[in-house]
Amino acid sequence: xxxxxxxxxxxxxxxxxxxxxxxxxxxxxxxxxxxxxxxxxxxxxxxxxxxxxxxxxxxxxxxxxxxxxxxxxxxxxxxxxxxxxxxxxxxxxxxxxxxxxxxxxxxxxxxxxxxxxxxxxxxxxxxxxxxxxxxxxxxxxxxxxxxxxxxxxxxxxxxxxxxxxxxxxxxxxxxxxxxxxxxxxxxxxxxxxxxxxxxxxxxxxxxxxxxxxxxxxxxxxxxxxxxxxxxxxxxxxxxxxxxxxxxxxxxxxxxxxxxxxxxxxxxxxxxxxxxxxxxxxxxxxxxxxxxxxxxxxxxxxxxxxxxxxxxxxxxxxxxxxxxxxxxxxxxxxxxxxxxxxxxx
Numbered sequence: 397x398x399x400x401x402x403x404x405x406x407x408x409x410x411x412x413x414x415x416x417x418x419x420x421x422x423x424x425x426x427x428x429x430x431x432x433x434x435x436x437x438x439x440x441x442x443x444x445x446x447x448x449x450x451x452x453x454x455x456x457x458x459x460x461x462x463x464x465x466x467x468x469x470x471x472x473x474x475x476x477x478x479x480x481x482x483x484x485x486x487x488x489x490x491x492x493x494x495x496x497x498x499x500x501x502x503x504x505x506x507x508x509x510x511x512x513x514x515x516x517x518x519x520x521x522x523x524x525x526x527x528x529x530x531x532x533x534x535x536x537x538x539x540x541x542x543x544x545x546x547x548x549x550x551x552x553x554x555x556x557x558x559x560x561x562x563x564x565x566x567x568x569x570x571x572x573x574x575x576x577x578x579x580x581x582x583x584x585x586x587x588x589x590x591x592x593x594x595x596x597x598x599x600x601x602x603x604x605x606x607x608x609x610x611x612x613x614x615x616x617x618x619x620x621x622x623x624x625x626x627x628x629x630x631x632x633x634x635x636x637x638x639x640x641x642x643x644x645x646x647x648x649x650x651x652x653x654x655x656x657x658x659x660x661x662x663x664x665x666x667x668x669x670x671x672x673x674x675x676x677x678x679x680x681x682x683x684x685x686x687x688x689x690x691x692x693x694x695x696x697x698x699x700x701x702x703x704x705x706x707x708x709x710x711x712x713x714x715x716x717x718x719x720x721x722x723x724x725x726x727x728x729x730x731x732x733x734x735x736x737x738x739x740x
Contacts, residue, residue, distance in 0.1 A: 423663040425450045426459060426470040428650065429605070431523075433683035440670055446663050454605045455562055463488055463655065471658040472667060474522050477649040478564055478720040480512040490654045492665050494520045499672035507649070507689035512722065519651035520668045521689035523624070523680060526709065526717055527565045527646050529639040530611055530621035530629065540639030541713060543573040545618050547596045556617035557600040558607040563735040564720055565646055566593070566620060572644030579723040581730065590734045597738060611636055622648075624685035627706035638706045640713040646720040649689070 425432065429452035437448050451470065453459040456479045462468055464486070475483055483489050494500055495508075495516045503521065513519045529545040536545075536552055546557050547570060559566060568578045570589045576582060597603065601616060608625050610616035612632035621629075626638040652671060654664040670676055677688040678696030687707055694702075701707055709717060723731065 420445050421660055421663055422446065423448045423472065423660050423667060424470045425472045425474075425667075426453060426462075426468070427472075427474040428452065429454055431474075431650075431684050433679050435683070436671075436676060436679040439676070439679070440667060443670070444663070444666055446660075446666070457563060466657070468655075469659070470655055471660045471664040472652055473655055474650050474652055476564075476720075477510065477512045477651065478722055480519060480651060480653070481722045483653065484513070484518060488656055489518045490656050490658060490661065491517050492654045492661075492668060493517055494668050494672070497665070497669040497672065499669050502672050502674055502677075502690050502692060504689045504691050510649070511719075513651070519653045520672055522650040522652050522671070523684060523686035523688050524647065524649035525623045525686040525707075526640065527560075527562075527568075527620065527622055527648065528626070528641060529618065530608075530626040531618040531637050531639060532611065532614065532616075532633070532635050533637055534614075534635045535617040540637055541642050541710075542639070543569040543641040543643050543645075545639065545641075546600065546620055547573050547592055549596070549599050549618070553618050554599045555601055558602045558604060558610065558616045558619040558621075559600055560605055560608065560620050560622070561603045561739070563731065566738075567731055567734065568644070568646045568720055569620065569641060573641070578646075578718075579721050579727055581724075581727050586730060586734065590737060593734070593738050603739070622686075623706040627685040627701070627704055630706070631700070640709060640716060642713060642716055645717050647717045648720065 423446050425448060427450060432450050437450065441448055456476050459473060459475060460479060463473060507521050508516055529540055531540045531545060538550060546559055549557055570593050571578055571580060574585060574588055574592065576585045607616055608621055611629040623638055626636060630636040652668055654661060658664050671680065672690060674690050674692035675696050677690035677693040681688045682698050685701065
């Protein structure tokens with residue numbers, strides 16, 4: 397990297413500036429696939445004269461494993477709330493103090509003192525949403541607000557279901573479907589969870605991130621999916637609907653953090669501040685179709701998102717959604733073993 401010795405001082409001055417700041421160099425972002433607005437990146441590059449490279453990952457587990465190995469060369473990572481405490485406890489993140497950045501005033505107060513990063517000393521919000529059931533109504537006309545869609549599928553959906561292979565989400569659905577609470581270590585219940593998932597998997601078409609695109613094409617009739625992706629699929633095929641399981645569904649928030657071994661720290665801080673601007677936050681949502689946590693972004697949001705059922709949770713199902721907690725290490729070990737068995 398062509399990085400000058402004065403970069404730290406210059407970077408701090410840029411963050412404090414009220415007008416458009418200019419910097420130089422590079423920024424390497426490690427984010428979920430198909431989740432980063434090209435328009436946002438172009439605007440950031442032009443505003444700060446920084447060349448941005450975006451590398452995709454497909455799960456929290458993949459991202460954590462990659463960075464744990466060291467030497468990945470990334471400056472920024474975008475982990476979900478449920479795993480942020482793991483990143484912090486393992487010393488993988490830099491305490492960049494977003495709460496002291498100029499655009500922090502735009503963060504909705506309810507997303508400031510979050511349990512996974514109290515006061516926001518490490519992370520800034522990227523997007524938040526839910527995991528639920530995506531269904532093609534031309535194939536299935538029954539109840540969509542239930543995890544039975546993939547755990548006890550009706551005959552018309554057997555062999556036509558795709559499940560996104562995100563361990564936490566899938567286990568969350570299975571545990572709540574069987575009457576438990578996520579992070580339980582109840583061995584009898586978890587034995588039933590494992591059996592239910594193994595039994596159900598035989599009725600699925602795939603366990604694949606890439607297959608979500610098959611919803612709009614009619615290649616997949618239903619499955620576990622995120623609300624933003626489901627919205628994007630519906631805009632291509634109006635038969636696609638999104639359900640919120642009444643047994644319980646997870647709410648997620650993905651967050652932008654700077655890695656402890658980042659080579660372009662000041663540029664990474666500039667990016668954290670940049671995405672807390674309302675217009676820029678709306679660009680993120682307009683691309684990936686999830687809600688953001690920035691006040692004032694509503695004025696810039698696409699019209700087709702304002703009343704979208706994938707974004708607006710039905711009032712009678714709001715209380716069924718919960719943030720996925722970070723499970724104790726011993727529980728996480730059990731869940732990982734179950735997940736390994738499911739993937740065989």
